[in-house]
Amino acid sequence: MSRMSIKREWVHGWLLLLPAMVFLFAFTHIPAVTTLINSFFSTPRGRRSAEFIGLENYQEMLTDDVFWKVLWNNLWYAIGTIPLSIALAIAMALWVNDKLAGRSFVRMAYFTPTVLPLIAVANIWMFFYTPSFGLFDQITGFLFGWPASNYLGNPETALNAIIVVTVWKEAGFFMIFYLAALQAIPVSLKEAAQIEGAGRWTVFWRITFPLLMPTTLFVGVNAVINSFRLVDHIFILTDGGPDNASALLLFYIYEVAFRFWETAYAATLTVALLVLLSLLAIGQFFFFDRKVHYK
Template identity: 40%
Template sequence: MTKKTWLPWLILSPSLLFLLLFTYFPLVRSVYDSLFDTRMAGDAAPYVGMGNFLRLFDDAVFWQSLVNNLIYILLTVVPGVALALLLAVALWENHRVNRWLRTAFFFPMIIPMVSAAALWLFIFMPGMGMLDYYLAKLFGPMNNNWLGRSNSALYALALIGVWKFAGYYMLFFLAGLQSIPVSAREAAMMEGATPTQIFFNVTLPLLRPTLSFVVTTALIYSITQIDHVAVMTRGGPDNATSVLLYYIQNLAWDTNDLGKASAATFLTLAGLFAFSFINLKLLERGAHHER
């Protein structure tokens, strides 16, 4: 075996090792654990086959968590990506003011989600919070329990998700905009295209590879980032903000039902893989262009 053959594998070996240990092994282990009823006792857990999956499908809280998560995805991915693209286009020019604004919009990303949740708890505080304070100036005294009502709690959590990650997605769009050939936009301008036509017919199609990556990343974050759920609502009220990962966490930690939690984990990962695969295939169709 020549050096040209084994050197790339040697360089990649640390990444492959971590990928195996922290991605593929947990997936295989979740499939294995889902076949046993761990509510009994440790190594003596009986084999139940698909029993954990059947119990999972009979659980109304699971289905509610699934619906909540789908709603949360729509409330965070679509507005978050759209806002990030808008910010990237607005701050495309590389001058001092725009550099400061980029930093300001990116700042929420460096705040840990637990700290961000604590901050927003004060904003959503009924009557005394910043949100009710400014709404009271417009509409009179307010005492809205935004996190305590089932019809508003999930929207409040989604707002935090958009606020935290939109600036992060903006950076990817800025990089994508910088990679677009200037000649493509100049040719459209010479043909008399308006700025709106240039954006939708030239810029946006050439951004499809970046858009594909950002949407996939946003989808993953919308499923895996649950710290604010644990800090602010604990899945309440009445499971209105219980999402899949928080539901799985409760199964594993609070009820010690590892088999059922593993079944839910496997289905969540399988769904996430399917969503990501379909998204990449749809958005990358016709995405490549000559540089």
């Protein structure tokens, strides 16, 4: 091949890559690097341009009570949503994997929350939670005669109310992965275990669950990322309140950046979020690597 045609191929290759690269750089790489740089500068205001202030933003973050509050909220939110939605997903997948009447209908019903936009979901649950008129109050009032309760307006219950919505939304999505994984497990394994004296429970814990581990790892990593990434419903349901009781880290970043226009500080919080997520993902892979069996 001549030197000329190698060069032409090289140009063609880069031309083909160019459109995707432009967008990737414009919307991902450059903003990411800029965010990191901004976190070491002050927020420009009026005629005052941004100044290099070193780690001052990070010091501010460490002494910011709201930051610690939303971080704690986020931790609680992750602990509240991830194990529960995974357990529910497995239970639902096991159920709809069995022979049962109206199986496709049940599968569809479980999957529906996944295809709804999170904003729409939040609006539906807004109605469920409405004091006095909402579905929950109507039911608890009718059955137990409980007084009206403001689940979203009470700092004690606001975050838990949001956790319930998230679990409802995510479990169906994770179920699809578990369903696919369950169908990949040969029936003969279950039969062999049955012959060897394993009951349903033992078959699940000793055979099925270990073989689902790769799926659990995948779903787990996704769930962790989602617990930091998805905050749309908070805007509708509580707007982070009351008193930041239901604010999560990303929600707080949005508030700082676009309500208070503290862009440099928001950049600092974003860097903290990214570091946290990377550590979690790496940790998960190392932790699970020894426990996951890949076929």
